[in-house]
Amino acid sequence: MSLRLQIVLAIAGLILVLGLAGTFHARFTLSGISEDLLEQRGNAIASDLEGHASELLLTDDIYGLYRRINSIMNSEGDMRYVVILGPNGEVKASTFAGGLPVGLREANPVPDGQASSTEILETSEGSLLDMARPVLGGEAGVIRVGLSRERVESDVASLTFRLLAITGGILLAGLLVSYGLATLLTRPLSRLADAARAVGRGDLSRKVAIESSDEVGELSAAFNAMTDQLREKEEDRRRLLAQVISAQEDERKRVARELHDEAGQALTSLMLGLKHLHETAVDDTVRARVADLRTVASDTLELMHDLSLDLRPSSLDDLGLVAALERYTKDFGRKYEINVDFHAGALRERRLPIQHEVTVYRIVQEALTNTARHASAKNISVTLDRRNGTAVVVAEDDGSGFDPSGQELSPAEARRLGIRGMEERAALLGGRVTIESRPGAGTAVFLEIPIDEDDLT
């Protein structure tokens, strides 16, 4: 759930709870007060009537009783009925035209010793407050007054409705305000999240604008500082990687030269010496022994030569990339029985800076080795050319291919590691490696390295 939704829901919930609680409380209070007022009024009317009725009852002045109850009926709007019962429960006077409704007489009995009794009656004509008041302790009869509770109920309902409407209004306003607030609050966070994703993808130049001095602003500043440090670290790593690679290349070059020149020459002279011994020796066993030694020296020379070539072919330094790749692709094709077609275009005539040449050579080596290991290809094309200010190298096979975007199994994982190495090497010279491959449709490794016309020799 988004932060924005959480904020909006929290505020809406709060308003709703407050509004409903307030409404309930007000409704409860008002209903109580109104009920009390109604009861007091009923009591006042009944007690007033008692004062007058006691004498009328004693004198059995039925006419007087009717006049009294009719005048009460007319003066009080919410008066529903007035009934005066005799001591034995007989009706002395009543505002009901056709006799008492069933059950009214029995309802609301006054317990002994009480001055009055109140009861709420639910009738077909609505809710009523029935007051019973004995006259002269019940000796003279009982006065029954019925007041409608409609007003009370409608007042409470209308108050409830108004309070609910106000709550609704506040809720709406609260939703709008909280939505705006949440947006205001989460927008910089979303921007930060975007930036963090970009940084995660490797775009370390990404900055976020600091728009406030609050916590979010603080977070943005910390984020920018982190990105800066990451960038420094990344630059350090790059520098270090460049140093490691160049040290490794220098070392390989040195060892290859040493093997090729010093050890190779020593073995050559050894072989020449053995040849001389072979020709001059008179003893046949010595000659045979010398021949054996010659084979050992020859094999060792071969081994050293291959090792030297493997470490770093001297042709790469002496004759350049094209010659070295020609040699490499030819040897590679022979070794793995894959047809390797090498084409060097405009770069055949000019030499790139040695660092570029070594990088291209190593990446082609890696690409071809990958093909030999995983692709089961029959044909590989390696093309080397210049396009505008860029050296473009493509190594393409017709092998099994793979899904370059997918999560792969372990051999393909190893392959991806090889790809990562190629990318790193290319990036050191501002170049990039692109892999295009589909399962069953071969793999093409594209290498683009920017070159400066002035650096060509």
Added chain:
Amino acid sequence: MNPTRVLIADDHAVVRAGIRLLIDRQEDMEVIGEAGDGWQAVEQATSLRPDLVLLDVTMPGLNGLEVASELRRAVPDVRLLVLTMHDDEAYLRQFLQAGVSGYILKKAADTELVAAVRAVVRGETYIYPSLTGVLVDRFLDKPEVTKERGSHGKLTARETEILQLVAQGYTSQQIGDRLSITVNTVQTHRAHIMEKLELKGRAELVRYALARGLLTGEPS
């Protein structure tokens, strides 16, 4: 007949000593001098006028190739035989262009040197057997793709455009972006092109485009 007079140019004294032993044992040849670097080699070859200079590739001062070029110019009648560790055809090609008469490897020095010296002195060219492929390549030149093949005339304008971009080393994605078509469409087109032109791989495709003059400028 006078013995063949040989000058050894090699920066390794032990190797020179070994060669000298070997050559001096032959009745028809003798070592008349040794040079430890390129400059000495040129100097001695010019002053001693040997019949043959045995030339190492890697030497301080002038390298073998520079010495060869220099001697071709200064003493054209002196024959040059390269004796080297480098079994690389690219080296051989360069030396052949510089005008040497022989090229053998040190790993076969004990078995082939004497024969090579004799052959070169006779006026023949002596190349280490596994490297002779270069000569054949040179003779045949590169396999030509310019000659009429396939039904190239039937390439559509769009196919020609794609052929051009593929040959220039653009990725399928880049081509798709340029022409506003999908990568799949690019690859389908490309497969058609290869089929129509009977081309086997990218390198052949590039050579074809080159021969057709499709790589001279940026595509429109």
